[in-house]
Amino acid sequence: MASTAPKPGTPKRDTKEELVNATIKLASRGGMEAASVRSITREAGVTEGALYRHYRSKEQLWVEVYTRIVGAMAEDKAVLLDADLPARECLGEWIRLTYAYYDGNRDAFNYVLLAPRSLSESLGEVYERQGRLFVELFTRLAARGEVREMDPKLALAVFGGIVLAVPRLVNEGGLEPPASGYTEEITDAVWRAIGN
Amino acid sequence: MASTAPKPGTPKRDTKEELVNATIKLASRGGMEAASVRSITREAGVTEGALYRHYRSKEQLWVEVYTRIVGAMAEDKAVLLDADLPARECLGEWIRLTYAYYDGNRDAFNYVLLAPRSLSESLGEVYERQGRLFVELFTRLAARGEVREMDPKLALAVFGGIVLAVPRLVNEGGLEPPASGYTEEITDAVWRAIGN
Amino acid sequence: MASTAPKPGTPKRDTKEELVNATIKLASRGGMEAASVRSITREAGVTEGALYRHYRSKEQLWVEVYTRIVGAMAEDKAVLLDADLPARECLGEWIRLTYAYYDGNRDAFNYVLLAPRSLSESLGEVYERQGRLFVELFTRLAARGEVREMDPKLALAVFGGIVLAVPRLVNEGGLEPPASGYTEEITDAVWRAIGN
Amino acid sequence: MASTAPKPGTPKRDTKEELVNATIKLASRGGMEAASVRSITREAGVTEGALYRHYRSKEQLWVEVYTRIVGAMAEDKAVLLDADLPARECLGEWIRLTYAYYDGNRDAFNYVLLAPRSLSESLGEVYERQGRLFVELFTRLAARGEVREMDPKLALAVFGGIVLAVPRLVNEGGLEPPASGYTEEITDAVWRAIGN
DNA sequence: CATGAATGAGCATTCATTCAT
DNA sequence: AATGAATGAATGCTCATTCAT
Numbered sequence: 001m002a003s004t005a006p007k008p009g010t011p012k013r014d015t016k017e018e019l020v021n022a023t024i025k026l027a028s029r030g031g032m033e034a035a036s037v038r039s040i041t042r043e044a045g046v047t048e049g050a051l052y053r054h055y056r057s058k059e060q061l062w063v064e065v066y067t068r069i070v071g072a073m074a075e076d077k078a079v080l081l082d083a084d085l086p087a088r089e090c091l092g093e094w095i096r097l098t099y100a101y102y103d104g105n106r107d108a109f110n111y112v113l114l115a116p117r118s119l120s121e122s123l124g125e126v127y128e129r130q131g132r133l134f135v136e137l138f139t140r141l142a143a144r145g146e147v148r149e150m151d152p153k154l155a156l157a158v159f160g161g162i163v164l165a166v167p168r169l170v171n172e173g174g175l176e177p178p179a180s181g182y183t184e185e186i187t188d189a190v191w192r193a194i195g196n
Numbered sequence: 197m198a199s200t201a202p203k204p205g206t207p208k209r210d211t212k213e214e215l216v217n218a219t220i221k222l223a224s225r226g227g228m229e230a231a232s233v234r235s236i237t238r239e240a241g242v243t244e245g246a247l248y249r250h251y252r253s254k255e256q257l258w259v260e261v262y263t264r265i266v267g268a269m270a271e272d273k274a275v276l277l278d279a280d281l282p283a284r285e286c287l288g289e290w291i292r293l294t295y296a297y298y299d300g301n302r303d304a305f306n307y308v309l310l311a312p313r314s315l316s317e318s319l320g321e322v323y324e325r326q327g328r329l330f331v332e333l334f335t336r337l338a339a340r341g342e343v344r345e346m347d348p349k350l351a352l353a354v355f356g357g358i359v360l361a362v363p364r365l366v367n368e369g370g371l372e373p374p375a376s377g378y379t380e381e382i383t384d385a386v387w388r389a390i391g392n
Numbered sequence: 393m394a395s396t397a398p399k400p401g402t403p404k405r406d407t408k409e410e411l412v413n414a415t416i417k418l419a420s421r422g423g424m425e426a427a428s429v430r431s432i433t434r435e436a437g438v439t440e441g442a443l444y445r446h447y448r449s450k451e452q453l454w455v456e457v458y459t460r461i462v463g464a465m466a467e468d469k470a471v472l473l474d475a476d477l478p479a480r481e482c483l484g485e486w487i488r489l490t491y492a493y494y495d496g497n498r499d500a501f502n503y504v505l506l507a508p509r510s511l512s513e514s515l516g517e518v519y520e521r522q523g524r525l526f527v528e529l530f531t532r533l534a535a536r537g538e539v540r541e542m543d544p545k546l547a548l549a550v551f552g553g554i555v556l557a558v559p560r561l562v563n564e565g566g567l568e569p570p571a572s573g574y575t576e577e578i579t580d581a582v583w584r585a586i587g588n
Numbered sequence: 589m590a591s592t593a594p595k596p597g598t599p600k601r602d603t604k605e606e607l608v609n610a611t612i613k614l615a616s617r618g619g620m621e622a623a624s625v626r627s628i629t630r631e632a633g634v635t636e637g638a639l640y641r642h643y644r645s646k647e648q649l650w651v652e653v654y655t656r657i658v659g660a661m662a663e664d665k666a667v668l669l670d671a672d673l674p675a676r677e678c679l680g681e682w683i684r685l686t687y688a689y690y691d692g693n694r695d696a697f698n699y700v701l702l703a704p705r706s707l708s709e710s711l712g713e714v715y716e717r718q719g720r721l722f723v724e725l726f727t728r729l730a731a732r733g734e735v736r737e738m739d740p741k742l743a744l745a746v747f748g749g750i751v752l753a754v755p756r757l758v759n760e761g762g763l764e765p766p767a768s769g770y771t772e773e774i775t776d777a778v779w780r781a782i783g784n
Numbered sequence: 785c786a787t788g789a790a791t792g793a794g795c796a797t798t799c800a801t802t803c804a805t
Numbered sequence: 806a807a808t809g810a811a812t813g814a815a816t817g818c819t820c821a822t823t824c825a826t
Binding site: 233253 | 819820821822823824
């Protein structure tokens, strides 16, 4: 008779997981407004108290949500960073990678990008960490003379602006959906703007 | 019988005006959270009831706020559209104009960017109208062969992305402040991305 | 057809009154724990929001409650202060007066006396004002040599301690109820402790 | 097989002890509000479940806390009761003793004073037991004609009132700190009030 | 036109207590 | 004995909106 129940000392990781998933799900569907503590916990199938066992505050839950998304993406990007591909190709991969994570978590990203004012410092750090990775990439490529000579942070803004604005317009502004993959055209635009 | 009340023929547009100004003022200072119905009406010097006499809802007040800002900007841009300047110069002016309105109304814009989902159709229309103006510009320039051949809506996304992302990063991402005006460098980037 | 409804501009003082009364009533019955915002407003026949129209916080409501009770008592005591009665008689009246207000508001008093740590500054002020009145009385009597030479604040503590402890013991410690009026015996004890 | 666990014969009274100590420690530092079940158990180094293995409820833990404090004090006072000192001296010692326990456990005492209504009967008994001891003392002294003829319970109220009110005023009412010990002046006042 | 008191559902958070392990 | 995740009702408070005057 093998027991399917978790052992006493074994922390059930399910709840944290459920909470994070519920948060992303709700935010993706109905924007941040839909992601109240009540609705998150209902969606996760637990009570409000359970959230506060695992996270100090709603904000800390968001920190975890964002940290996970960005953290996973950052790992993949770090690999790319060391792959020493030609600049244009590298940028293309970078964008493809960004969209891979962006697509499933659109609203989590938007929340962070559009309302950082209200976010805690620890979330700000995760946010910056994401930016530093691009700056690192750009700086390396610049050292090899493969991209334009410009403030890497400005390059980051240009890159981030283009990459984030396009899906928004696709969604809400009437732009046609990606079809064969907008990525190519977006990479073109980014490359022209910051490439060599 | 000297009357201190406004003359019958004199339309008292004051209340609506005060409400709109109060909204922009509060949102610009303290973000969207500071612009509650209560604080808006207090700032405007009227009561909550008065707001609802003039606007169906808080949302409708925001529609008006946004319509006015974008409307005024659109007028200026329409002039530019007909001025037949060389493409690059025209784009530079266009950006300068955008920032002129954006700077004074950052939070009104951000609100729209952050939560368009919850805004009524009329706001969506205003939002699109702004985009159509750029599309019109781009199409004209394309007809003269002065910009790249690309989907004008994609150009809009690229343009909008760069233009909106840079001030954000300047503000919150640790980028150096505009100095004599980042506008030049932004225009460069935009031009490379979508110019000819 | 005389209208019984309040005029537009006329503030209905009822709600504030109801709130104050409900607070005293609940605190007197079930102690401070029974006086939650929810129960206070239910008892007053209004919703929670209504409380916050009239008071910035629950604490501010308590400030009003206490201010009213102490304020009314202080007025009566001020009269006594100027009546120039012989010390012992004056003290007796003072105690009688204290009980007159104390009896109807026992828990409001107890709350303030036993948990001042959590009270706002403005409540602290009201609290002190009550004490200053006694100190003033004691100082005057001392100047006439009718009471003992001692720190008036210590006298206040002795006076307050005796006066407040007796009803507590009557209520909860098994002391027999006042019968013909404990006041006489209490006045005796107080007089011996601080009189001349 | 060296065992690190306590020997079978050794009773592990640790948990109850830790719980009681943690409660007193927290209440003395941060008032009753700081003594939540969570913080008590964390301070004691156990979990919430452990508390409920040893006490039916939080209230029962407080009963134990209070019983211990008062019990220890009662033992000391019982010795004093049999020492047959002259009345005034005896009262002085009694007060000194009271403060010795009161000072280290101010908040435990205040809790009882503030909210006895909600405490179980067993706590009420402990509370009364404390009073009975004084009544016993007073009755003996009265039999020897060394104190006033008055209801011993009234004497208890007078005694208790003075003794409890003075430290409060010292702490919060702006009275000067005890210096070499207010005890002398307090004993004076008590003696005048109830002594012979 | 304007007032402003009242609504009532909503918010994030805390707490003593329970119970499967 | 002890664990600690989960409960669920309660807390003080905010907000856009309504309506009798």
